[in-house]
Amino acid sequence: MRDGLYKVHFQTPLGWGAGVVYGAGGKLWGGxxxxxxxxxxxxxxxxxxxxxxTNRHTQNPGVLSVFGRDQxxxxxxxxxxxxxxxxTGKAAEIPNIAFTAELMRISD
Numbered sequence: 550m551r552d553g554l555y556k557v558h559f560q561t562p563l564g565w566g567a568g569v570v571y572g573a574g575g576k577l578w579g580g581x582x583x584x585x586x587x588x589x590x591x592x593x594x595x596x597x598x599x600x601x602x603t604n605r606h607t608q609n610p611g612v613l614s615v616f617g618r619d620q621x622x623x624x625x626x627x628x629x630x631x632x633x634x635x636x637t638g639k640a641a642e643i644p645n646i647a648f649t650a651e652l653m654r655i656s657d
Contacts, residue, residue, distance in 0.1 A: 550597050553657050559650035561615040583612030599625040
């Protein structure tokens with residue numbers, strides 16, 4: 550995973566969403582129209598692991614969390630191929646809901 554700005558598309562059985570994430574030096578920051586994300590990541594070859602916390606920054610009735618709650622801690626495992634990373638994971642608060650995300654690098 551190279552440092553830079555990534556677009557992210559994510560989903561659970563409850564819904565889908567999209568936003569942006571900036572990753573640099575093992576730290577992640579990002580968000581969408583209603584939620585922000587902060588966390589950390591590590592890289593081992595093509596394998597990427599990450600932990601991300603989410604929370605609401607703006608009350609927007611059209612933007613719902615794909616977990617059904619705003620504050621979650623998501624543990625992710627992924628594989629990078631070039632500037633794309635595909636993740637699977639779960640939120641500690643709702644472990645029975647599967648989560649997938651795809652990040653695609655769009656800028657430095």
